[in-house]
Amino acid sequence: MSNPPAVAAQAPARTAAIWAALDPLITAGAPLRVLDLGGGSGMFAVPLAQLGHQLTVVDPSADALATLHRRAAAAGAGEQVRGIQGDGDRMLTALPAGGLFDLVLCHFVLEVVDDPASTLAQIAGVLRPGGQLSIASANRAGAVLARAVGGHPVEARALLADRDPAPARSGPARRRFSPEELLSLLATAGLEPGEWRGVAVVADLLGASSGADQAALRTLELALAEASPYRDVATGLHVLAVRPAAG
Numbered sequence: 001m002s003n004p005p006a007v008a009a010q011a012p013a014r015t016a017a018i019w020a021a022l023d024p025l026i027t028a029g030a031p032l033r034v035l036d037l038g039g040g041s042g043m044f045a046v047p048l049a050q051l052g053h054q055l056t057v058v059d060p061s062a063d064a065l066a067t068l069h070r071r072a073a074a075a076g077a078g079e080q081v082r083g084i085q086g087d088g089d090r091m092l093t094a095l096p097a098g099g100l101f102d103l104v105l106c107h108f109v110l111e112v113v114d115d116p117a118s119t120l121a122q123i124a125g126v127l128r129p130g131g132q133l134s135i136a137s138a139n140r141a142g143a144v145l146a147r148a149v150g151g152h153p154v155e156a157r158a159l160l161a162d163r164d165p166a167p168a169r170s171g172p173a174r175r176r177f178s179p180e181e182l183l184s185l186l187a188t189a190g191l192e193p194g195e196w197r198g199v200a201v202v203a204d205l206l207g208a209s210s211g212a213d214q215a216a217l218r219t220l221e222l223a224l225a226e227a228s229p230y231r232d233v234a235t236g237l238h239v240l241a242v243r244p245a246a247g
Helices: 013-026 045-050 062-074 088-094 116-126 140-149 153-160 179-188 214-224
Strands: 033-037 054-059 081-085 101-107 127-138 197-199 236-242
Touching (some): 140 153, 179 236
């Protein structure tokens, strides 16, 4: 990817790969009906609304949705954004009946829902035929590397074996996925996944005080996102998947 796409060129380095994948869809000209599950305060929703797309954001946090509406209004895109409070696996049940979406964003949500397969099946049900899902999830290999580099080898070994690295915690463990697991979940939901890419291949390994040039880091992230072995140890995985057209 020699030249950063328009939106990715301005995005934070750690999410540049996601924006680069979305760029052909969101700059094609026609406004899209977009559903952002767990979209919180609008990291993706507000820039998309500024491009003229219609956003529905479902999130369990009332505070995050209030921030979303403030940010959208400040960006001059308040009328393009609707926030709906919905909880966990039941986020999709909060949607009004009827109507399908051109694009669904589900970024770092599968880690915390009760049943990822059920969530993806529900998403497939609200996508129009030919519509696309942008899915991002935590990458198990990246989590292993991060724990090891952070000085926690025991936790890294637990993650390597797909075990909870902190079993004494009070809350449920967050899931991590391998690329093969994520692609299999998408296929089981009746979606056709494209090529997977790495998200935050190196950005999360650098401290805030590293002094790295952000434009150069963004360009590096885009170069590494689709190249193994670098993408294999990224913090996250990203895939665009299509709901097959009817017939």
